[in-house]
Amino acid sequence: MTDSQNLPAPLKEAPPPAITTGSAYVAFVLGLCTLPLSILAGIPAIIVGHRTLARIRKSSTRYNGVTLAKIGIVLGWLSVVWAVLVVATLGGISLLVPKVGESLATGRQEAARDMSLRLEEAIGEFYRTYEDFPYPKEGLAGHRLLTRGPIMAILMGEETGVSTYTKVNSRDIVFFEAKRARPHISLKGFSNGITRNSMTITPTITLWDPWGKPYRIRMGAADTYGDSIIIWSAGPDGIDGTPDDVKS
Numbered sequence: 001m002t003d004s005q006n007l008p009a010p011l012k013e014a015p016p017p018a019i020t021t022g023s024a025y026v027a028f029v030l031g032l033c034t035l036p037l038s039i040l041a042g043i044p045a046i047i048v049g050h051r052t053l054a055r056i057r058k059s060s061t062r063y064n065g066v067t068l069a070k071i072g073i074v075l076g077w078l079s080v081v082w083a084v085l086v087v088a089t090l091g092g093i094s095l096l097v098p099k100v101g102e103s104l105a106t107g108r109q110e111a112a113r114d115m116s117l118r119l120e121e122a123i124g125e126f127y128r129t130y131e132d133f134p135y136p137k138e139g140l141a142g143h144r145l146l147t148r149g150p151i152m153a154i155l156m157g158e159e160t161g162v163s164t165y166t167k168v169n170s171r172d173i174v175f176f177e178a179k180r181a182r183p184h185i186s187l188k189g190f191s192n193g194i195t196r197n198s199m200t201i202t203p204t205i206t207l208w209d210p211w212g213k214p215y216r217i218r219m220g221a222a223d224t225y226g227d228s229i230i231i232w233s234a235g236p237d238g239i240d241g242t243p244d245d246v247k248s
Contacts, residue, residue: 024065042079
């Protein structure tokens with residue numbers, strides 16, 4: 001056996017250690033920054049992440065960082081999807097809010113018109129019963145009255161503090177009824193119903209429209225019953241004679 005046969009086989013050279021490319025860290029950090037910055041960091045994270053993966057695949061040098069780059073890409077795309085959902089939601093809300101406002105306004109107008117018609121029917125029934133209008137006192141024919149105080153007590157058969165002989169509704173017939181008004185925070189009062197103030201000697205009954213104002217009544221403005229009762233709400237602006245008035 002020769003000496004050359006006794007020599008050990010040459011050791012194979014160990015490959016150089018893999019290094020982590022800096023762009024992989026950049027993609028990862030940008031992905032983490034999508035939490036506060038959304039797509040401002042998400043889109044750069046996607047771009048840097050894909051460039052990093054392409055560089056690692058093409059390079060003959062051993063690089064680590066594939067996992068970091070992929071995490072950055074995933075977080076970037078999640079931020080994009082989240083941004084699209086937020087924009088779509090806000091856009092839907094912006095379209096919905098005006099429609100909701102219009103629906104509420106229409107509902108209030110319908111409620112005011114319905115209440116005005118009910119009040120007109122109640123006064124008409126009173127007229128047919130007593131052959132007169134429910135004036136709280138003399139000299140009010142054709143004058144504007146508010147649905148507050150004596151006139152509501154007359155129509156609801158709740159006149160108090162007067163004798164039977166001086167009652168306008170001497171038989172205490174209930175011509176009109178309505179639900180209790182709801183407290184309305186924005187109006188700082190009540191709306192769409194009846195309230196009773198029992199803190200006074202003679203309880204005051206008020207019928208409120210949907211905008212927190214009493215309805216208006218005018219009776220006896222013409223010779224015939226059909227044209228002599230007018231009920232209306234002053235509408236959202238609370239001013240008589242404007243286009244938003246709601247009449248019976």
